[in-house]
Amino acid sequence: MSITASDVAKLRSMTGAGMMDCKKALDEAEGDMEKAGELLRKKGIVKAAKRTDKIAAEGTTQVKVSGNTAVVLEVNSETDFVAQNEDFKKLVNELTEDLLKNKPAGMEEAMSPAVTEKINNLTAKIGEKIVLRRFAVVEKTDADAFGVYSHLGGKISVLILLKNSADSALAGDIAMHAAAANPKYISREEVSSEVVAKEKEIYTEQLKQQGKPEAAIEKILVGKLDKFYSEICLLEQLFIKDEEKTIQKLLGENVVIARMERFELGEGLTKAGCDFASEVEAQLK
DSSP, rough: OOHHHHHHHHHHHHHOOOHHHHHHHHTTTOHHHHHHHHHHHTTTTTTTGGOOOOOOEEEEEEEEEEEEEEEEEEEEEEHHHHOOOOOHHHHHHEEEEEHHHHHHSSSSHHSOOOHHHHHHHHHHHHHHEEEEEEEEHHHHTSSSEEEEEEEETTEEEEEEEHHHHHHHHHHHHHHHHHHOOOSSSSSGGGSSSOOOOHHHHHHHHHHHHOOHHHHHHHHHHHHHHHHHHHHBGGGGEEEETTEEHHHHHHOOSSSSEEEEEEEETTTTOTTTTOOHHHOOOOOOO
16 A cells, blocks of 8 residues: 555654654555554664653643542643633633532533533634543542642643542652653553553564574563563552652552543644644655
């Protein structure tokens, strides 16, 4: 199949690899974006564990606690200018209060006629699309603790729920850590077997290319997977305020992280109007 400049641009944006490396990988993978990314990793061109997703959408995230209920949400706008608008900030606060009060089970329930009208009215007023993209409502008991942290004026919002502890300061420290360290899971038990198998496949290919003997590869894989888990699992990460301790050690034996919600503005979204593909196409000629 024909590989377009847009395809190359997308893979380059996803992986940070060089333009021609992306083009060759896409050719080899016959246009399959996921396979091309894997090929780049196997060749050691990309280190996915260090990769950071590009944030493209504008708007804000917000986290708030009211008694034993907490909410974290993301509201998107088309431009950062609108995100700084006082009317937009007021709407975000109103949506937060609505979620805390009504505790909807999903987006369909959250988008009541009243909420839809509020969003549509501001959209009409400022002439820019506004979207309640996602939210999470979390509840606790008096014996539990919430930890919240907001970074860079709402670029990142984190909510942590601790069970078997009412230490909100500890929960807050863990929320701050999660904002900075960006764990994908709470524990390694949450990581799917498919994800683990894919990592083992990639590491195995890398080790073979390095000339490691078959007998040594399995032993080396254990260490590599442990490092992989330590990068993506909250409990195994080193605490940013004391790198002599993991988060698990910080918690002790009985305290449990029952919930982690980390919203980073624009995760997975692409800003409209990016002309990166044209730039790549020009360089490929």
